[in-house]
Amino acid sequence: MSIRLWRAGLPGLAIALVPLTQGAAHEIVGNRFFPATLGIDDPGVNDELSIPTVANFHTGDDPSFRQRDISGEFSKRITEAFAVSFGSAFSSFKPPGGPTGMGASGFQNFETTFKYRVFRDPVHEFVMSVGVNIEWGGAGADSVGAESFNHYTPTVYFGKGFGDLPDTLSWIRPVAITGQVGYSIPARNFTTTFGIDPDTGDPTVDTEFHPRVLNWGGTIQYSMPYLKSAVVDLGLPDFVNHLIPLVEATLQTPVSNTLTSGTMTTGTINPGVIWVGNTFQIAVEALIPINRQSGTNVGVIAQLHLYLDDIDPRGIGKPIFGGPVQPASPFPRN
Known part of the structure; x- marks a missing residue:
């Protein structure tokens, strides 16, 4: 599951931060297990549940607001290679120096993602998927920046x-x-907004252009389970052999219709670690803004992620069309 950056609705806030074949649970390509990551979506197609994902950070506004998000996402395979996921987030904003209870809170817009795995090469541990995410406008609260129109x-x-x-x-x-x-x-x-100038009483017209945005990012990971199982067993403690240290980058660049938004890239660099079990994983990352417009101070995000396809491979973890999956451990064998 990936955390999104929202356009907040509070005054002064800106942008914050299919084949029916039988397969294996998780996105395991050859000896490679690709875990769910927090900043960007992983390339796999799986039956999984991320609940909760909790993030705490300061927006890039001047003055900066503290934003806290609690989100969840459920992903369900329709076939072995095609999945649909559903998710939303509850956000709360606290103004700087404001007393408890000030600010705003509410749900962001509901989102649906359709993803299809188009290619998998076990020999070279390569996988590629394509998809489309729909943010359903009007489903969330205006007070936390949920927009009234869809995004595709x-x-x-x-x-x-x-x-x-x-x-x-x-x-x-x-x-x-x-x-x-x-x-x-x-x-x-x-969006055009009509109003009255409080000083002169004259009518005003304000037009905000909604840019088309390139959402891009990546991760680099070092898998301790892979090191032990497919390279060399160093005799490290079992806890260490379940860790995947990683660094993520989540970036957004407005690329067209940018008259009122500008074209500055914003985002965060997220160093962290994932602890991988057979049926779940726990992850925590820092959120380091790349510039002042992306936020102030270092935030944090953490997630509990459940592998439904391993927890119940013949029930909720089974593709709707096709046979039950074969439970597959994230820890490869030689």
Whole structure:
């Protein structure tokens, strides 16, 4: 599941931060397990539940607001290669120096994502998926910036492990990269607001253009489970052998219809770690703004993620069309 950056509705706030074949649970490509990541979506197609995802950070406004998000997402496979996910977030904003109870809170717009895995190469540990995310306008609260019109974001996702490197580079084999590139298209090009100038009493007209935005990012990961199972067992503690340290980047760049938004790239760099179990994972990352417009201070995001396809492979974790999946451990064997 990925955390999104919202246009807040409070005064002064700006942008904050299919084949019917039987397969294996999780996105395991050859010996490579691609975990769910917090900043961008992973390249897999799975039956999973992220609940809760909790984030705390300061927006890039001047003065900065503290934003807290609690979100959840449920992903369900229709076939072995095609899944639909549903999610939303509850946001709260606190103004700087404001007393408890000040600010605003409410749900963001509901989102639906359709994702289809188009290619998987076990030998080279490569996987690619395509999808489209729909943010349903008007489903959330105006007070937290939920817009009244839809956004459509076609997206490409990919993952590549380096397990195919030669023996001389065996220590790099546990490394993997993932990435996504999406193009967010608002259903409305602009919004015009009519008002009255409080000083002169004259009518005013304010037009805000809604930009089309390139949502892009990636991760670099080092899998300790892969190191133990597919490279060398160093005899490390079992807890360490379940860890995947990683760094994520989540970035947004307005690319058209930018008359009122500008074209500055905003986003965060998120170093963190994932602890992977057989039926769930726990992850925590720092949120480091890349510039002043992306936020102030370092935030944090954490998530509990459940692998439904391993918890109940013949029930809720089974594709709607097709046979039950074979439970597959995130810990590969030689």
